[in-house]
Amino acid sequence: MRSGKPELINNITADKRYKPGEIQIKTILCAPLRKKDRIFGVINLSHVRTNFFKLEDLKLLRVLSIYASIAIENAKLFITAQKLSESIIRHATLLNM
Numbered sequence: 001m002r003s004g005k006p007e008l009i010n011n012i013t014a015d016k017r018y019k020p021g022e023i024q025i026k027t028i029l030c031a032p033l034r035k036k037d038r039i040f041g042v043i044n045l046s047h048v049r050t051n052f053f054k055l056e057d058l059k060l061l062r063v064l065s066i067y068a069s070i071a072i073e074n075a076k077l078f079i080t081a082q083k084l085s086e087s088i089i090r091h092a093t094l095l096n097m
Helices: 055-096
Strands: 007-009 027-035 038-047
Touching (some): 007 055
């Protein structure tokens, strides 16, 4: 997330950023979720086999993260618009009383 770049790490245990957990993963794919220059999340895929993911998988995850970022932002904008329209209707109703 800090680098802001998609990553494919086929030997995660050799990466200094790795912190072991319950499941002993071997390989990981990561792609940031971003809005303009701000990163607001990450999509992570991991597997217990070494060299499971390929470069094509990283490219696909990167494209998926772009579309996911757009969908999340659109959902947030929709909720904001919905709340504003409800507020307008509520105020209009009060004015008619």
